[in-house]
Amino acid sequence: MARPTKCRRVCSFPDTLEFCPLGKEGREPVILAIDGFEAIRLIDKEGLSQEEAAAQMGVARTTTQKIYETARKTIAEALVEGRPLKIEGGEIRLCNGEGFCYKSGCPQKSFSQNYIKERTP
DSSP: OOOOOOOEEESSOOSOOEEOOTTOTTSOOEEEOHHHHHHHIIIIISOOOHHHHHHHHTSOHHHHHHHHHHHHHHHHHHHHHTOOEEEOOOEEEEOOSOSOOOSTTOSSOOOOSSOEEEEOO
């Protein structure tokens, strides 16, 4: 039996949940999981290493590496094929304001050991 998926820690939901190229509104969207968005944010925007991002997300470095690679492929698919991109789903737990947070301008500057488990559609 496979291990259950460990919830990934994220600072907050993305402000924008959907991107669509002009004139492509009717096409089938590509889905980017919220944990993939968080990996992209931590590694590419915040400049963290995969090891630091893994610690922030509360998972192993190898898990973060897989999440990151999948997210990059998903974004590439949306860009190359000109398809809408939706950010949704995944096993995540949200920041609740205790600990340390890498998000620039985060109103909740930290994480705690007690997380709210959020299951998104």
